[in-house]
Amino acid sequence: MSVPSDPFAPRAFKGRGAASNPEGRFESIRHHAEDDGWQSALLDEDAPRPRTEVTDERARSVITRNDSPDIHFNQAMNPYRGCEHGCIYCFARPSHSYLNLSPGLDFETKLRAKGNLVEVLRHELSRPGYRVEPINIGSNTDPYQPIEKRWRLTRAALELLAECGHPCTLVTKNALVERDLDLLAPMAKANLVQVFVSVNSLDNRLAAKLEPRASAPHRRIEAIRALADAGVPVGVLVAPIIPALNDRDMEAVLERAADAGARCAGYTVVRLPHELKALFREWLALHVPDRAAHVMSLIQQMNGGRDYDSDFRTRMRGQGVFADLLKRRFEIACRKHGFGRARDLQLDTSRFVAPRKPSPQGQLF
Template sequence: MSEFPYPVQAFKGRGAASNPEGRFETIRHHAEDDGWQHAMLDEERPRPQTVVTEERARSVITRNDSPDIAFEQALNPYRGCEHGCIYCFARPSHSYLNLSPGLDFETKLRAKSNLAEVLRHELSKRNYVPKPINIGSNTDPYQPIEKRYRITRAALEVLAECHHPCTIVTKNAMVERDIDLLAPMAREGLVQVFVSVNSLDNHLAAKLEPRASAPHRRIQAVRALAEAGISVGVLVAPIIPALNDRDMEAVLDQAADAGARCAGYTVLRLPYELKQLFREWLALHAPQRADHVMSLVQQMNGGRDYDSNFATRMRGQGVFAELLRKRFEVACRKHGFGRARELKLDVSRFVPPRETSPQGQLF
């Protein structure tokens, strides 16, 4: 018997199977299976369509003081992410928009259409202190809608113009499009790209990350970036025990062969509403091993689905977490990988941009 009080069914091309209310909602909907719903499951339900809303951001650079995160500044061109990765720790952030962390997160997206303009304004402030900006800390800057909106590229153009350092995290091969901007920045020590690859199994990736680039295309992107002289690393993230952990060494092998220079990893994190969504995903796509996966997840989190402790949330704790750590270190030594946070980008070249003015530039 299912642990859910309602029937769940996967949508092709989507990660989530439901749309639960966010944690800030005051009204809760509770579904009861009266037998009639089963008839609906025999028919193909209409697929949720992607809807993008443009928004005018008032600020775009966010600050971070978490001790387990390597960057202090970040910007995210989009809210929500069409990649639909079921494990994405950013899903609960959609609750702040009164939207669901489930299907809403991957179908109801927000594009910050004025990001480049606001970024220019923030970088030009007299009291601004340049520090590397991470692009893609919350949602992927190269998700499919970037092909149309090009907001990430516009941000890179501003950063390149004023010689501001940045890092990029993505699981989409679309990053190759911007090599013409990234290669000159790399020659000045201004950029590093991290490509996230957590498995080499296309069948598994199509369910875990339904609209991200296939694993082999991400490895090809690593090669293209490296051949262009851009410092590139690989993130084996997240590692999900008994699901994709077996691929760790193979991912690092292929990334090293493609030219990656450093590597990092994290384990699965299940904050807030993500616990329910991931359990639904397991019930649909890996029912025979669902209990085993969650048992190992809990072992790495002190007996809970998630532990927010800064000291352990990224790497876990316990025997299985220690095994992952040792496997990763051995593989990194084999390939001479540095740690993902070791590269130092050059902040000394920064030149504050001039804000655009209707009067033009007189001097």
């Protein structure tokens, strides 16, 4: 039996991004493990891997409104809380603290599915004062993460939006989006949908560690091609860019996406709010220890000397010399491949007809 020198030290789990389960920032109790000599013999490399657990959540509302000036949509919807993709850099990890769960392994293993999403969405869209604007699906967690295969909440939401002529945008890094081409293609024909596929590297080995349960980079490129071939307007998001880790692939990603049929492109730099700072440092120490200090140094240079700067003016693109270089490289590549901006396409809001509320007596007309 192989026993680690420190049985409680964080260690990588195959298929998971985080290596530990630290308490969220709202917890009043902190746990600290101490080895008394008995536990060491029970902990080895063959310990069970964390399993995915999904809880059916009864949502009271599903459409959220955005007032951040650096985000280019006003309405959003997320069918799931937590994300099985396990991307270690995910800025949404700290949101799990609101559920009294850890932003670490809990975020990718203890998931919430809004089982009543369509019922609540229908109610919200049918309100007399509802003002139609495109709804972004997947702004916080991925709507096509693996559990969507069974729960099918994203598909159900798309069916309702298509039924009432409501425009939407989708953001994903999973090729499962191809499953819904039968819905997306007719919606695209009516100018009701735009899809963005996130691809931040072409390195399969790096992707398997950074975003362990997302589709491999080449499959996401294939998904872009499938969407484009079906007439669905699709863009690529090189996001997030992590200096000294995946920034070298920016131009290659844009070239491959353009060849596959992407019409527009965008990018963001890595953001490390709240508990994510420690989780990301832990990941660097486990997977790229020789580059960990250099990566964090460049991140701090882009954030005014800190791990993270929440200033709306700079948080998405960073500041300083390295951030300026990324911006210049992106602009040159976009001009080369003829990319437009992600917000250039104006979806049609004139087709919307509010869904009727379910009635036990049915409808006469």
